[in-house]
Amino acid sequence: MTSEATPHAGPGVPVAAFDLALPRKRMASTVLLFDDLDRVLVVEPTYVDFMELPGGSVDLDESPRQAAIREVKEEFGLDRDPGRLLAIDWVPPRPGRSEGLIVVFDGGRLTVEEIAGIRLPADELRSYAFLPAAEAAQALPDLLARRLLSCLEAQEAATTVYLENGSLTG
Template sequence: MTADPADTDQAVADYTASLPAKRMAAAVLFFDDTDRILLVEPAYTKTYWELPGGSAEADESPRAAAVREIQEELGLTVEPGRLLAIDWVPPRPGRTEGLMIVFDGGQLSPEQVAAIQLPPEELRSWAWSTSHEQEQRLSPLLARRAAASCRARAEGPTAYLENGYAVS
């Protein structure tokens, strides 16, 4: 007697449904003509700035999440470029573990910069930031992720990170 492939598919589906879910978010790095990156300042109770982007919704790819979040946060319709970094972040109080994905948004044109519109309930401001300003504005984890993403953009290979630190 031959096994029915539908039975095998059902067994695999039941198994994968039991696996733990991970939080996932996507960010896009945008650059100006001097290679500063665009950072956004949240309007809510965070004490640090962020990379533009946000959480992926159920059944949404990281790339689709990046496109949606940039439209929501900056009012820009962009197609992200290549993958710069993947960062696994361990759980911490109040947050599950997660995978953070960073895409290259390239250099924004003067027209795109002029078209930026922030949702006032979510973002207070945005600014071009040098590496020194990134270290001051971002949390240590986000500063490590941004720096690794910038290196990946300049040097070529995608960065694999754990908690913002490169893993070789």
Template sequence: MTRVRAAAGIILRDKASRVLLVSPTYKDVWEIPGGMVEPDESPADACVREVREELGLSVSAGALLCVDWVPASPPWDGGLMFVFDGGVLTPDQIATIRLSPDELGRFDFIKPERLDEVLIPRLARRVAAAVAAIGRGGVYLEDGRATASR
């Protein structure tokens, strides 16, 4: 039976519709909040747990915005990346963000049209597709790209 790794992320926005990105302390790239799904944990639960651990925020994983199949890239196996809608954060919520110093060095809100300047290409495609899916229904991607009907 095939096994794949799974991770879940969340799109959190400010009132200007900018997307919250985080800078992990253990790598040189920006990401959306989230992380790996643990054994016997749902992607939605993983997302909520990671946001609480990394940012100190209690949010709900709303609508599923996209599922992205990521091909294997040794040493990593292929995987499924889930992205949920976390809604718009209030100024009070933003003020209470507390980064886990072991995991995150900083955060910033980025305009959607600038995602490709900040994120690695595959993640920029995934996040842009997720943002475009808000209020429209989720999409299926492969390596960050929409697939044609098969």
């Protein structure tokens, strides 16, 4: 869909100008990580007053997978493949936030050695915990709880799901 304010690609309109005029969305990558008891890793950031799932913003010219690798390294000091894609979640705009796309990867189980080696960045994370899925969902804001539960269902079914605001559509 185009508007008068958005240039149309076509004769006389350079593709670069058209590209720069397109809307932009914020994007983040989340990695679901588990311990050997299938408990979900949740984190307590220093910059908000609620628990979150590991991950963060995708930087300019960075793929969601690269962001997942970087975030796990920055947040926990771990070099891990983010695993398979579990979900893409479109989050609508809300007060103080633009719309966004959140990509969720299945990070798998951390070994006892990996867990023992976790080093949190003091300026970013206060703490972390491994919680049973139901407790993790209760500890998270509603949107993140819905996303987590949808992703756990996708993991169980060995599928990838499309979510809107944390919930399955259609």
